[in-house]
Amino acid sequence: MSASESATTPASGTWIANQPYLLLSITAMCWAGNAIVGRLAAGHIPPVTLSFLRWSAAFLLILPFAWKHLMRDWGTIRKNIGIMVLLSITGIGAFNTLQYWALEHTQALNTLLLQSAGPLVVAVWSLILLGVRLTLAQTLGVLLSLFGVLVILLHGDLTTLSKIEFNKGDLIFIVALVIFALYSVLTLKRPAIHGLSFVGFTFGCGALVLLPLLVWELNVRPVMQLNINNLLSLFYVAVFPSTLAYLCFNRGVALIGANRAAPFFHVVPVFGTVMSIIFLGEHPQAFHFIGFALVLAGVFAASRKQAA
Numbered sequence: 001m002s003a004s005e006s007a008t009t010p011a012s013g014t015w016i017a018n019q020p021y022l023l024l025s026i027t028a029m030c031w032a033g034n035a036i037v038g039r040l041a042a043g044h045i046p047p048v049t050l051s052f053l054r055w056s057a058a059f060l061l062i063l064p065f066a067w068k069h070l071m072r073d074w075g076t077i078r079k080n081i082g083i084m085v086l087l088s089i090t091g092i093g094a095f096n097t098l099q100y101w102a103l104e105h106t107q108a109l110n111t112l113l114l115q116s117a118g119p120l121v122v123a124v125w126s127l128i129l130l131g132v133r134l135t136l137a138q139t140l141g142v143l144l145s146l147f148g149v150l151v152i153l154l155h156g157d158l159t160t161l162s163k164i165e166f167n168k169g170d171l172i173f174i175v176a177l178v179i180f181a182l183y184s185v186l187t188l189k190r191p192a193i194h195g196l197s198f199v200g201f202t203f204g205c206g207a208l209v210l211l212p213l214l215v216w217e218l219n220v221r222p223v224m225q226l227n228i229n230n231l232l233s234l235f236y237v238a239v240f241p242s243t244l245a246y247l248c249f250n251r252g253v254a255l256i257g258a259n260r261a262a263p264f265f266h267v268v269p270v271f272g273t274v275m276s277i278i279f280l281g282e283h284p285q286a287f288h289f290i291g292f293a294l295v296l297a298g299v300f301a302a303s304r305k306q307a308a
Contacts, residue, residue, distance in 0.1 A: 025264065033271075038099060054238050055204075059200065073197040126185050141301030145263055151287055199243070203246075266295050267295065
């Protein structure tokens with residue numbers, strides 16, 4: 001295990017900390033819920049407010065556990081402040097704010113389709129920044145899982161793809177996706193610090209860089225109402241897609257790399273479909289099972305370690 005990998009272990013020696021596929025599956029499940037909650041919050045909680053409160057709350061939640069590691073790693077963080085701030089802006093501040101803004105202007109189907117392009121965008125950034133190319137198995141796996149996502153989202157009728165109309169929200173989400181793919185690759189350039197130090201700093205810094213936008217938003221948009229639905233939305237996004245998901249995602253990328261982790265973007269809409277079946281009462285059909293099988297096969301092919 002490399003120094004950077006050992007530094008990202010949430011709890012050194014624990015079983016789950018060394019299970020990248022489980023960690024990335026947990027991440028995908030949390031992020032699927034984030035898309036649903038973000039869509040429900042649209043029109044009730046302004047996007048910058050939702051993002052700022054999400055990361056401020058996540059920072060306060062993680063700080064008691066991260067404090068001693070932050071103090072120990074502070075010298076290393078200061079020496080690498082440029083990359084740490086860049087990671088905070090891309091992965092924390094910019095991506096999530098743009099995602100919530102996009103969900104005010106577009107439908108869930110559109111964002112799920114666009115999110116399926118995530119592994120391809122990660123591959124482009126990996127090539128530009130690291131000179132890393134997709135292997136043949138990774139390319140085939142990404143395309144297979146993308147096809148599986150389309151089968152699920154289009155209810156088995158791929159001809160309906162031509163009827164989808166893209167709008168302002170979709171363009172915003174494309175920008176968000178490009179930024180998060182950049183973050184995914186840049187995490188491999190992070191300093192060798194403890195995982196809790198990393199999320200503690202990026203959560204706090206990511207919230208901090210949103211302050212100017214928050215002041216602007218409070219002056220041009222209605223203030224969020226303090227009601228039970230909004231508070232529950234804030235609780236969910238602070239705990240699951242923030243604290244839990246980012247710990248799992250960062251560790252998963254550290255273990256297997258950005259290109260092998262990227263196909264798990266395709267698992268997000270799969271979990272989203274499962275959640276709609278469970279919570280919205282939709283009935284599973286044959287195309288669900290066909291799509292799930294294709295996605296899982298593609299993810300397995302793309303994320304497995306190549307033989308030496």
